[in-house]
Amino acid sequence: MLTLRVQQMTIDGHPYTCPECASEAFTFDGTGFIAALPVRGNCWQSHSWEEPLITLGALKEINAVRTGREKAEDIDTFEITIGGAHIVGILRPEVTVDDIRQVVKRVYWQRIVKPGLRRRKNAVKRAIARPVKRGARNAVAAAQAAALEAAWTAQAGGYEPDPDHTPEPINPCPACKGKGEHRIESRLHDTTRVRCAVCHGTGEID
Ligand SMILES: [Zn+2]
Ligand SMILES: [Zn+2]
Known part of the structure; x- marks a missing residue:
């Protein structure tokens, strides 16, 4: 069984959709081993139809020419001519290792590291603002800032650079x-x- 999850597809420039609900996303499911047999389309609303243009052999060809994805930003596309018809489409993204890595990085930085840094900075600001004996105040603030600095450096050491560093x-x-x-x-x-x-x-x- 070979299944291709189509996100969007055109034949000779015309959108190809589920014949019943016009859904753009559907799967082509090829079964058996006879290359000349047409595959079935199945949309997410459980509509099912036979697609004579796409045979099991054609489905295998599409699977062979698809670009696939390696990085999170890649799109899995295909372009093929079958029986004189020009078919272009986008396949639904399969999760890649890079996707997972990107998500982990984002979560790690935005939910853990950044709030942590912010919390610590705010804690120090409160500590500095707290009334301290006159004269000692600057020294205390300096000591706290130095300690904080060291803590930050230790915490940040060994981490990968923030993937979305530039904004914020x-x-x-x-x-x-x-x-x-x-x-x-x-x-x-x-x-x-x-x-x-x-x-x-x-x-x-x-
Ligand atoms: Zn449908
Ligand atoms: Zn500054």
């Missing part, structure tokens, strides 16, 4: 315009980069 312009840091660093022209070196003290190099403020 939540609140770009006004001091460094979201760059996370300041460039200082100096005579010794061409340019010295100094981590922005306002956002601790993250380029954003909550």
Whole structure:
């Protein structure tokens, strides 16, 4: 049994759909081993029809020329001429390893790492805002910031770079315009980069 899950298909430019409900998505199911026998179309609403143009042999040809998918952004398409008819279609995506990897990355970063960083940043801000004996305040804040910095670095070490790093312009840091660093022209070196003290190099403020 060979099943192709069609997402969308045209024959000579005309949309090919379920003859009963015009559903664009359906399966072609080929059974047996006689290449000349037509396959059956089955739509998601349980309509079933025989498609004389697509034989089991043709279904195997489509399966052979389909592009398949390797990466999450790939689309599985096919283009073939059968009995003089030009057939173009898109097959419903099968889940690839890369799909899973993308989902895991997204979930990992958006649900675990980013909220974690944000929580810790907010905790430090609250700690700094808390009244501390005059004079000790700056030292305490500096110590907390340093400890936090170390914690972040340790936490972030070994992780893959954030796959969707570029966006998230939540609140770009006004001091460094979201760059996370300041460039200082100096005579010794061409340019010295100094981590922005306002956002601790993250380029954003909550
Ligand atoms: Zn139907
Ligand atoms: Zn900054």
